[in-house]
Amino acid sequence: MNLYEKIVNREEKISLVGLGYVGMPIAVAFAKKADVIGFDVNKQKIELYKNGIDPTKEVGNEVIKNTTVDFTSDEARLREAKFHIVAVPTPVKDDHTPDLTPVESASRTLGRNLTKGSIVIFESTVYPGVTEDICVPILERESGLKCGVDFKVGYSPERINPGDKVHRLETIIKVVAGQDEQTLDTAAKVYELVVEAGVYKAASIKVAEAAKVIENSQRDINIAFMNELSIIFNKMDIDTKAVLEAAGTKWNFLNFSPGLVGGHCIGVDPYYLTYKAEQMGYHSQIILSGRKINDDMGKYVAESTVKKMIKANKQINGAKIAIFGVTFKENCPDVRNTKVVDVIKELEEYGVDVKVVDPQADKEDLWREYRINLCEIEDIKEMDAVIFAVPHDEFKAMQLEDVKMMFGPTGYVNLEAMNEVAATSEFDINIDRKDCVLMDLKGIFNRKEAEDTGFVYWRL
Structure with a gap:
């Protein structure tokens, strides 16, 4: 009986x-x-x-x-x-430069606790060669x-999209690679237990490593192009979102939009590829250029906010600004x-x-x-500017009237309490929006x- 059959029969475990x-x-x-052991060094998380x-x-509680x-x-x-x-x-x-500390650790x-007959599959995103040249010697x-004798290794790049309830492990084709045909076959069969979309057998471990790192590099470059367009169109006083909607009517126009590119994948993976390229004597042109644009977008957004505030006659030093959203993407708790x-x-x-x-x-x-x-949303009052940085569903549900109140002494009040608050002298529904700076990075609100209601409005 092979390892796959033993796993299915619960005679062997997956960790x-x-x-x-x-x-x-x-x-x-x-x-x-199958029987699964879930290990993490973080005792609090466990x-x-x-x-x-x-x-x-x-996945939920x-x-x-x-x-x-x-x-x-x-x-x-x-x-x-x-x-x-x-x-x-x-x-x-x-x-x-790549920080391989976690995967080396x-x-x-795992090496201290590895037994004969084991298969080790790495899913961490790395540059080509890390699995065989760095991890294997440690093991x-x-x-x-x-x-190759006592244990085998393989690689299967993760494609899980945090916060995405549609593209999940089960619904995304899984790329799998092994150091030999037997390992590849076993790994593929094991993953097929849970991946309904099926698996793709890569030609080698290095091919699988490279495939993963270019997936996010490609996305990074496309978003960098959108960010550069946003900078150009803002100088021309043209709405970027309107331009993209018009261009998007063509069948082969790629659906990307400008934004802050962070997280543990898109904002990181390109550097793994360019690092390895540098070691091989090649200096990246396109990849690093795109990465520089995306890395500088936070500074660009801040400078654009200050410029809008100056136009609205706001004192910058000591001004109060609320930022809605700090995670790397919407509807996800991850701040890495x-x-x-x-x-x-x-x-x-x-x-x-x-x-x-x-x-x-x-x-x-x-x-x-x-x-x-x-801060709690109730604490947001008497603001000089409000920035919606991440389009969480909770923020998409807000109305412009909700935002307007954040510039007044009362602050945000939910709709249930609106009538009660409106009866008090503290509530001012007629807040002057001519100096209310609204930075809507991802276009949550209608421009x-x-x-038309007087906001000083800006978006990427």
């Missing part, structure tokens, strides 16, 4: 090393078909999972409560599994085993590598008092990473309606 936005949904999916709490909001995943922070438990999936983050350092941990050194922080830092350089509202963001991660505290 997930790293239970974040990627690893945890994978663990939960496999637990429906306790949350054991108590039925999903801090990532990827109910799913976590009912899953059969055996959550643990005890690395020795990894010895119970024969099929290991490593799904840890691969960030970049301050100088934009995970390899050491061999820590385990005392020989790769969020470019909204660049906007905040740049505004603070001008002496601005910035208040941040985000019902989705992970408060603890936000404080630990950036030393930023969140014409905002301008």
